[in-house]
Amino acid sequence: MTLTVDDTPFGFDPMKPGFRDDPYSVYRRQRESDPVHHSAMGIWTLTRHADIEAALRDQKLGHGVGINRAADHLSFLTLNPPDHTRLRGLVSRAFTPKVIRELRPRIQQRVDDLLAPLRGAGEFDLMSAFAYPLPVIVISELIGVPVEDQARFSGWSEEMARGIDPDFMQTPEQLVRRDEAKLEFDNYFRELIAARRGHPADDLLTGLIAAEQDGDKLDEQELLDILALLLVAGHETTVNLIGNGTLALLRNPAQLAFLRDNPDQAPAATEELLRYDSPVQFVSRVALADTEVAGASVLAGEIVSMILGAANRDPDAFPDPDRLDLTRQPGRLVSFGQGIHFCLGAPLARLEGQLALAGLATALPELTLVDDRPVYRDHFILRGVSALTVSA
Ligand code: HEM
Secondary structure, three states, X not given: OOOOHHHOOOOOOOOOOOOOOOHHHHHHHHHHHOOEEXXXXXXXXXXXXXXXXXXXXXXXXXXXXXXXXXXXXXXXXXXXXXXXXXXXXXXXXXXXXXXXHHHHHHHHHHHHHHHHHHOOOOEEEHHHHHHOHHHXXXXXXXXXXXXXXXXXXXXXXXXXXXXXXXXXXXXHHHHHHHHHHHHHHHHHHHHHHHHHHHOOOOOHHHHHHHOEEOOEEOOHHHHHHHHHHHHHHHHHHHHHHHHHHHHHHHHOHHHHHHHHHOHHHHHHHHHHHHHHOOOEOEEEEEEOOOEEEOOEEEOOOOEEEXXXXXXXXXXXXXXXXXXXXXXXXXXXXXXXXXXXXXXXXXXXXXXXXXXXXXXXXXXXXXXXXXXXXXXXXXXXXXXXXXXXXXXX
């Protein structure tokens, strides 16, 4: 798809060569010159931190007339109250902070196991050797997917994650692959659900099957859509936190050295890396009624897109925003969204990020970047590289 200046959906063209190498200077220009952009396609695009925080909390902005059919299969991510409240409530009961805290030793073990053979290994691709497998192992173990099935699971995740971009930004082949992946995913999980019904286990799937609130159990399609949401939301995002975070550290060796010397500072470091190069760059809503957004009159049915990556680099919220500073006082980063859709997996994502990044810094002290111009995956919503050649 080629876009001209006048018909870009968001005020800039995310398909333009070079955009992914540095979206932040494009965002900065738009935030300074046209922070509440209205495109010829009828899409509003916000780039200021304060506007995006307010819009994410605005109950008149929700989900409805979608710009993406895949979203129909991602459960409560794209539902409004009361359906959102009911389904999110059911999942939160099985996905508690305590469950996440208890995962810590297992995640640490996985990090150590994946990193051990890489020390002194020479050149390798960090994405396929570490950033990609770690989150898939963690989410599969949490849900209860048998180890031998994890490779298939991650293939579906990739197709489904690519599919969350707006439909108009995808080729017909990509849309077909996305829908096929969801069908295969559903078929696989129907069998696993049947097996767990007979033999409950100590996993999230068993918890979800048992989840009941006011006598209201999940039906099977609801359960399948929740599993797809957890997979897509929980896998590719965390892959990109590790990938983008490592790239930023390798480009800022003094910061990497700081983390290596102070691995106990991993929580603040992870917050800063989530801000500096956000794995989720963009979220969107539909106006459920005529409303005012960032001072503009938005009509019911119009789409409001919010560039999280731009908000996280807004100097009004983060002084000297283009500087990576692992000792920065944590601010109000919007990397996990805000309001009722605030990321349900944020505690897990933070924990994985902290253990992965501190693990890398300490277990691979010789880590250096071999290729400083990595190729980005052709996602718009999710931002991450397809490979990262390093040496250790
Ligand atoms: C670094 C990693 C992650 C990032 C940056 C991230 C980011 C986000 C963002 C921005 C949203 C809000 C979307 C919106 O408002 O439209 C969201 C929602 C969500 N995330 Fe995450 N996420 C991450 C990891 C995870 C993990 C590990 C899980 C679960 C295993 C997860 C599960 C969810 C769910 C279920 C929602 C939907 C919440 C709702 O609609 O109420 N995420 N995430």
